Amino acid sequence: MGKRDLLRGNEVIAEAAIRAGCQCYFAYPITPQAELLEHMARNMPRLGRTFVQAESEIAAVSMVYGAAAAGVRTMTSSSSPGISLKQEGISYLAGSNLPAVIVNVVRGGPGLGDIAPSQCDYFQATKGGGHGDYHMIVLAPSTVPEAGELTMLAFELADRYRTPVMILTDGLLGQMMEPVELPEPIDPASIPAKPWATTGASGRDPNIILSFDLDPEVLRQMNLDLQAKYRRIEEAELRYEETMTEDADLVIAAHGTMARIAETVVRRAREEGLKVGLFRPITVWPFPYEPLRELSSHVSTVLTVEMSAGQMWEDVRLAVAERAATPFYGEMGGIVPTPRDILSEVRKHAG
Amino acid sequence: MQVETADMVKVFSRPQSLTAAKSTYCPGCHHGILTRIIGKTIDELGIAERTVCIAPVGCSVFAYNWYRCDAIQAAHGRASAVATGVKRADPNLIVFAYQGDGDFASIGTAESIHAANRGENITVIFVNNQVYGMTGGEMAPTSLVHQKTTTTPAGRDPAQVGYPIRFSEMIAQLDAPTYITRQALFDTRRILDTEEAIKKAFENQVNEKGYSLVEVLSTCPTNWRMSPIASNKHVADVVTEVFPLGDLVDRR
Incomplete structure (x- = not known):
């Protein structure tokens, strides 16, 4: 360490x-x-x-x-x-x-x-x-x-x-x-050569960036x-993370800070006996449509949680289509939803 | 026609640093003369292999085609900031930005002033023809009072749109710039003066002296709706009254 x-x-x-x-x-x-x-x-x-x-x-x-x-x-x-x-x-x-x-x-x-x-x-x-x-x-x-x-x-x-x-x-x-x-x-030698760069046309034809x-x-x-x-x-380059999704009935879809808070929610929901998991895109472009599509055919609900009016929600709905319910919970203006807020949303849809 | 060349001596040719690409400039426009002067300067200083041209948006957007050196096409007005990025990435490169009056003195105002104020060791060629040539002859920040353009059809009215901006004089107020000059190309003497100024501006960079700006008064016969000869006379008699020729700063 x-x-x-x-x-x-x-x-x-x-x-x-x-x-x-x-x-x-x-x-x-x-x-x-x-x-x-x-x-x-x-x-x-x-x-x-x-x-x-x-x-x-x-x-x-x-x-x-x-x-x-x-x-x-x-x-x-x-x-x-x-x-x-x-x-x-x-x-x-x-x-x-x-x-x-x-x-x-x-x-x-x-x-x-x-x-x-x-x-x-x-x-x-x-x-x-x-x-x-x-x-x-x-x-x-x-x-x-x-x-x-x-x-x-x-x-x-x-x-x-x-x-x-x-x-x-x-x-x-x-x-x-x-x-x-x-x-x-990093080892600077590991950076790939850039033969296209404008480093001066010495011993080669001019490079043009446009x-x-x-x-x-x-x-x-x-x-x-x-x-x-x-x-x-x-x-x-698709990157995403699934937490406790194997047996989940409801999956929270969240990225960044919201996913961090949702992880706490997943733990608390599990303590209550609710089968809740988390799907976290790490690359939000490219968005992991296929993995989420695959996951959504095994769950009843994909609850999107965001600090917005529902922007990633559009990508979630594209991925899930009609395979599961796709409710949304979000806050705007700099309000950060608390685990308690999200947990009560989870209870609404999980039960 | 076949010409016998055995006993002929070549006395004039394209500078090595210019390509054979076909010009996109209109007949009578000064961009061509200026492009040649820059090519000749790059040849004389032997810097083609480490020169990077920053092409603007406007009539000279194709500048990357004219020079036999590396080139970057910049967003409208941002050439001096792009030049800053290149020069800071590799100070051994000789970086010149070629910008028109709309690019340099209107949409790029902030980038132009602040590159000068940082004293970036770059060379800026600022072509002032008092009109937006490529988009069809609209008013430029440098358009003369009463000048008719497609956006000032009744002539530039200072009460509505202000006066022609003397941008080089504004930059000359700053402490950092090394060399600021205004030149023209309407006759042989001025062409030779411009050659000298451009060479100084590149030499300053080679010698790490700092920021150099050469403003060049140019013609736009197409959008001025004048013949090339009348355009030259207009620069000599009218434009130089508003934009006087000569050095504004020389701190070499």
Whole structure:
């Protein structure tokens, strides 16, 4: 067992990014992700790496676009209103096949909303967000240690598929402190070569990074290539976790912080003799439709619990179709449902 | 026609750093001259193998096609931020952003000013032709008072849409920039002056002197609805009255 530190989610994501070989970090301050930015400000220059506090979220993601094109591991982070501003750059990253990591420490919305935890950016993260037919891999950690592990993974997947990857978390996980054994730093030699990067056309033809072609035939092919990549990701990168689902009659579907709370609910429900399990997508894009479809044919109810008006609920209903009942329970505006709230919903549907 | 070349001496050719790609610029437009000057400069400094061009959105969106070097096509207005990202990722690269007036001085205002204010060691070429060429001749932030465009059909009315913005003068107020100059291409003398300015702007970067900005007054005969010759005269007689030529900052 390695050394364990008591750290906030935001700090763990920052430190994991450093250990994953992030060379350039660009961001703009916003609550509740400020500790992430501040950790990078303290540590990146000390390591001879780049930290730039950008003039805006748009500038930050554009700097990420440049650094990614130049072939280094790069990241930006923000919270909901800031992520809205980054959508332009995310669309360009996706369209230009550039690897980058974007962290969204979600807060209540819409508009300026508040600074309390929420999951109301699920649609934005998983369905596109910016313009054009694109997706990015979206990883939703439910504990502080997992936030670190998934940040390491995010850089790996970004490089493997040349795609933006989002860590979708919320203010609760960002601010919460837990004992963490930080992941070991990667060996920089393990980062794949990037022969496509704009590193200077020395001894080769020029490399051009772009998401643009005025010829619809060419742009169609660029889109077909993107879609083929998304199918490969769906095939290989689905991640989810099932807890006590073997004999379950009711399954709670929840991601991130909500799944963490739902785990407590599952334990309490079991103490009451209710056969309750948990289905937790870890990749919310690609969403684990097939595993949930399979599971739903053995249960009577899939109860979706979210800190939103029911965004992941749409994906759950797509997966379950008519195989089981699909009730929803959610809170909005930064209200975090308690285990007691969720348990009373479970009792309603389990009995 | 077959030409006998045995006793002929080649005195003029395309710079090595330019490709043979067909230009998409209109006849009489100055972008072509400027592209050639940049190519020639890259040749002279021997930096093609470590140069990265940041192409904007606008008439010069295809800039990535013209140069025999690596290139990145940036979102509208973000070229200076993208250049920042590239330069910070690898300071050995020579990074130049090529931006029009709408890109640099309107939608990219924040990115343009802050890259200059950080003193990023990059070279920015800012082409000011006072109009949005690619989208059909709309008003630019630099359009002259009373200038007729497709969005100011009665002429630019300062009471409604303000005055032409002297962006280089604004950036010249900052402490960080190394070199800021405004040049033009309407006659041979100005073309030679622009060559000198562009070379300085690239040399500054090679010598790690910091941020350089070369604003170049350009023509748009198509959208100005003037002949190329009348367009050149318009720049010389009218545009330079609003946008005076010369160095604004030289802290090398």
